[in-house]
Amino acid sequence: MNAEVSRREFVKAGAALSGLVVALQLPAYARTAAGALARLGPTLSPAAFLQIAPDGTVTFWLSKCEMGQGVRSALPMIVAEELDISPEAIRVEQASADPKYGDQATGGSSSISSLWQPLRKASAQAREMLVGAAARTWGVPASECATGEGSVRHDPSGRRLSYGTLVPVAAALAVPAEPALKDPKSFRLLGRPSRRLDTAAKVDGSARYGIDTRLPGMVFACIARCPVFGRPLTGYDADQARAMPGVIDVVPLEQGELLIGDFWRFELPGAVAVVAENSWAAMRGCKALDCRWEAAGGMSSAQLARIFRDRSAQAGRLGRNDGDAQTALEHAAKVVEVEYDVPFLAHATMEPMNCTAYVRGGRCDVYAPTQDPGTVSQLAQSLTGLDASAVEVHTTIMGGGFGRRFEMDWVIDSIRVSKALSRPVQVVWTREHDMQHDNYRPASYHVLRGGLDSAGKLVAWTHRVVAPSVIGWHAPGVLPPGSAAAAGEALDGAADLAYAIPNLRVDYCPVQTPVPVGWWRSVYASQTCFANETFLDEVARAAGRDPLELRRELLAGSPRHLAVLNKAAEQAGWGTPLPAGRGRGIAIHKFFSDAIVAEVAEVTVGPKGLRVDRVVCAIDCGLALNPDIITAQMEGGIVYALSAALKGAITLEAGRVKQSNFHDYPVLRHSEMPRVEVYILASGDTPHGVGEPAVPPLAPAVANALAMATGTSVRRLPLALE
Amino acid sequence: MPPTWLVVNGSRRTVTADPAMPLLWVLRDVMGMTGTKFGCGIAQCGACTVHLDGAAVRSCSVPLSAAAGKRVTTVEGLSTNRMHALQRAWIELDVPQCGYCQSGQLMSAAALLARNPSPTDADIDAAMDGNICRCGTYQRIRAAIHRAAGEA
Numbered sequence: 001m002n003a004e005v006s007r008r009e010f011v012k013a014g015a016a017l018s019g020l021v022v023a024l025q026l027p028a029y030a031r032t033a034a035g036a037l038a039r040l041g042p043t044l045s046p047a048a049f050l051q052i053a054p055d056g057t058v059t060f061w062l063s064k065c066e067m068g069q070g071v072r073s074a075l076p077m078i079v080a081e082e083l084d085i086s087p088e089a090i091r092v093e094q095a096s097a098d099p100k101y102g103d104q105a106t107g108g109s110s111s112i113s114s115l116w117q118p119l120r121k122a123s124a125q126a127r128e129m130l131v132g133a134a135a136r137t138w139g140v141p142a143s144e145c146a147t148g149e150g151s152v153r154h155d156p157s158g159r160r161l162s163y164g165t166l167v168p169v170a171a172a173l174a175v176p177a178e179p180a181l182k183d184p185k186s187f188r189l190l191g192r193p194s195r196r197l198d199t200a201a202k203v204d205g206s207a208r209y210g211i212d213t214r215l216p217g218m219v220f221a222c223i224a225r226c227p228v229f230g231r232p233l234t235g236y237d238a239d240q241a242r243a244m245p246g247v248i249d250v251v252p253l254e255q256g257e258l259l260i261g262d263f264w265r266f267e268l269p270g271a272v273a274v275v276a277e278n279s280w281a282a283m284r285g286c287k288a289l290d291c292r293w294e295a296a297g298g299m300s301s302a303q304l305a306r307i308f309r310d311r312s313a314q315a316g317r318l319g320r321n322d323g324d325a326q327t328a329l330e331h332a333a334k335v336v337e338v339e340y341d342v343p344f345l346a347h348a349t350m351e352p353m354n355c356t357a358y359v360r361g362g363r364c365d366v367y368a369p370t371q372d373p374g375t376v377s378q379l380a381q382s383l384t385g386l387d388a389s390a391v392e393v394h395t396t397i398m399g400g401g402f403g404r405r406f407e408m409d410w411v412i413d414s415i416r417v418s419k420a421l422s423r424p425v426q427v428v429w430t431r432e433h434d435m436q437h438d439n440y441r442p443a444s445y446h447v448l449r450g451g452l453d454s455a456g457k458l459v460a461w462t463h464r465v466v467a468p469s470v471i472g473w474h475a476p477g478v479l480p481p482g483s484a485a486a487a488g489e490a491l492d493g494a495a496d497l498a499y500a501i502p503n504l505r506v507d508y509c510p511v512q513t514p515v516p517v518g519w520w521r522s523v524y525a526s527q528t529c530f531a532n533e534t535f536l537d538e539v540a541r542a543a544g545r546d547p548l549e550l551r552r553e554l555l556a557g558s559p560r561h562l563a564v565l566n567k568a569a570e571q572a573g574w575g576t577p578l579p580a581g582r583g584r585g586i587a588i589h590k591f592f593s594d595a596i597v598a599e600v601a602e603v604t605v606g607p608k609g610l611r612v613d614r615v616v617c618a619i620d621c622g623l624a625l626n627p628d629i630i631t632a633q634m635e636g637g638i639v640y641a642l643s644a645a646l647k648g649a650i651t652l653e654a655g656r657v658k659q660s661n662f663h664d665y666p667v668l669r670h671s672e673m674p675r676v677e678v679y680i681l682a683s684g685d686t687p688h689g690v691g692e693p694a695v696p697p698l699a700p701a702v703a704n705a706l707a708m709a710t711g712t713s714v715r716r717l718p719l720a721l722e
Numbered sequence: 723m724p725p726t727w728l729v730v731n732g733s734r735r736t737v738t739a740d741p742a743m744p745l746l747w748v749l750r751d752v753m754g755m756t757g758t759k760f761g762c763g764i765a766q767c768g769a770c771t772v773h774l775d776g777a778a779v780r781s782c783s784v785p786l787s788a789a790a791g792k793r794v795t796t797v798e799g800l801s802t803n804r805m806h807a808l809q810r811a812w813i814e815l816d817v818p819q820c821g822y823c824q825s826g827q828l829m830s831a832a833a834l835l836a837r838n839p840s841p842t843d844a845d846i847d848a849a850m851d852g853n854i855c856r857c858g859t860y861q862r863i864r865a866a867i868h869r870a871a872g873e874a
Binding site (some may be wrong): 195201202208215350351398400428637662669 | 864
């Protein structure tokens with residue numbers, strides 16, 4: 001792996017190492033994944049995820065996971081476009097965990113970009129085979145046939161046959177290797193705003209999330225584990241818990257570790273599960289447990305901060321080294337040096353962590369609101385000793401993911417408890433447990449230096465990123481914190497700085513802390529972009545330059561960046577005067593999905609503190625498949641990032657997370673919502689993922705606006721603590 | 723434990739459960755109605771919002787004993803066939819992303835419109851501030867409430 005490895009590539013690499021990735025395109029037709037459909041006779045199935053039955057039913061197996069980002073609507077839309085049917089005519093089924101679907105891990109804003117071509121190709125193959133079948137049936141050239149509304153028609157003779165009718169003939173034809181794909185200019189669905197396919201069930205309570213799984217004989221469990229990370233259980237007294245009404249059992253879980261694919265490390269925490277007839281009894285029973293932990297000597301946030309600072313004094317692993325930054329800084333007419341502090345953050349999905357497992361006599365079913373069904377399956381196999389064929393993962397929709405549901409701690413809990421009891425068990429974490437046992441967005445410390453020459457040109461830039469390694473946490477044996485892959489991940493957004501600066505040096509200093517870290521919407525770009533873009537405003541002030549003008553100059557060779565930057569600035573009215581106490585700030589970031597987002601924030605600083613009034617967002621995400629979902633992802637990313645920028649901080653005292661629920665880990669509420677405007681710029685003919693790119697530029701845009709309003713630089717997050 | 727009766731979505735129901743059990747868990751785990759969601763357990767997030775005799779309450783913090791003999795309306799009972807003006811507006815504007823908080827958002831909004839058919843932005847802020855959405859659908863929720871108010 002090279003230093004430029006991204007999370008997406010990493011996840012893929014991990015999957016490849018564990019033997020998960022197979023070609024998405026399977027040559028077999030008449031592949032049947034559903035017994036009921038098989039009984040209808042031959043079906044047309046050019047790829048594992050697509051099947052057309054003789055009764056005309058088009059089934060699409062969704063290999064990716066729906067957490068709110070819209071894949072359950074956007075992916076079927078691609079099939080509908082190429083297959084010339086209406087999206088509503090597609091039966092969308094959640095695929096179980098199976099290598100035949102390819103990589104099912106859902107993250108890195110990669111679902112659309114990775115499946116875009118395979119879905120189009122398989123759908124075009126099916127359409128071409130259906131056309132071939134009709135042409136053969138009618139004895140006419142295929143070139144005279146057209147498709148639409150689920151039928152093939154021959155306009156010269158006015159004949160028409162439905163897809164279903166044609167399936168038996170089409171299924172016997174060879175699958176075309178290179179079917180003709182539609183020209184994006186002729187798309188009738190893609191490129192226009194269209195409704196999501198899953199909204200109705202989300203307004204009447206009928207949508208079933210992981211936590212809504214109900215199985216006959218199912219019991220509920222709540223987990224107690226050491227409040228200091230990674231420490232063992234030394235003893236417990238369960239008498240009071242067992243005496244609670246509704247409590248059925250108390251199950252100790254041994255501490256240990258599990259490796260999947262010789263690669264991923266999973267902690268098996270020393271813990272105690274209280275099993276009860278309902279969630280409430282399980283939670284009450286858990287509170288009544290008297291657990292003894294080896295909890296002494298845990299670190300505080302102040303101690304951790306010192307470790308980060310000390311580490312910054314030594315050089316780190318280089319991620320980029322253009323020119324000679326050190327010499328350029330020594331010769332610079334003016335040097336700007338700033339340090340930034342960014343805190344640990346919880347994911348705080350609305351649906352707390354939960355999972356339902358049923359392990360019994362040679363079979364294991366897991367009902368998991370997961371972003372990574374393949375790993376759930378592998379873990380279940382490892383924990384139960386069963387073969388893949390005896391394990392079924394039922395991926396449910398999720399009440400938010402944001403990276404938290406890549407982790408497996410809550411899955412492990414449910415499988416272990418169910419295995420102990422041989423009955424269906426739903427493990428539900430309380431909000432407090434969820435908040436205090438997350439895999440947190442790493443805290444980070446950034447040291448930046450910028451050198452201006454006598455003409456005020458930015459000629460040197462160094463950025464040292466000090467942070468725990470997410471990859472190193474998950475795969476310490478193969479990709480330890482000191483590895484090139486760890487540096488590549490942690491320097492995302494720092495090493496790939498888009499500004500044209502001749503002398504540029506970026507390095508990464510890993511720090512090891514006991515705090516579990518994980519992938520948090522946009523990952524390290526959420527920190528590096530804050531440091532980059534806030535620092536650039538400091539440089540602009542030092543040079544007496546307008547921050548927009550300076551960015552334009554440094555991005556002169558990057559037309560996509562410039563277009564996005566200019567669009568956001570124009571729409572925001574950059575340069576128009578603001579009354580006292582108000583400020584406007586801009587930031588831009590190219591995310592590793594290749595989407596570029598610029599945001600302009602307008603803030604007011606008044607007696608009630610800081611308020612964000614307006615955020616103008618411009619995005620170039622390549623070919624925009626569904627502008628309304630893209631807009632929703634921009635709105636959502638902005639709100640998620642704004643909660644973090646204004647309020648988010650996880651802090652430690654004696655090794656314990658101090659925050660426990662939404663009263664002390666506050667998030668943005670209705671009354672604090674700024675007006676958000678989104679502008680989508682078109683470029684190229686491939687789509688770039690949009691789930692995360694709105695997050696990174698938000699904090700620096702707000703921080704820069706705050707600095708303008710107050711005249712004081714912002715150098716730490718969250719802003720409310722300033 | 724003596725049985726407790728209450729009227730849930732128009733039907734008289736009798737449940738046998740600890741009178742101290744929060745209404746949320748009675749609905750979800752005893753009665754099997756999972757539309758009402760668990761989010762925080764301490765009335766901080768609003769995901770569990772239902773109507774008790776027409777008023778929006780956080781069901782995680784209302785013991786069964788306090789609901790005894792009263793009318794409880796959950797998102798499943800907001801309308802038949804999603805015909806409530808708010809549900810229609812939610813669909814027309816594609817409000818939900820993950821959707822997990824939306825049961826609570828809808829129930830808070832329905833209680834608001836029932837007592838204030840033309841809410842201002844400030845009225846919406848006051849009525850909806852207890853309902854957190856992590857996907858950031860606040861702007862669309864506001865627009866959908868205004869749209870529904872215009873139709874009603």
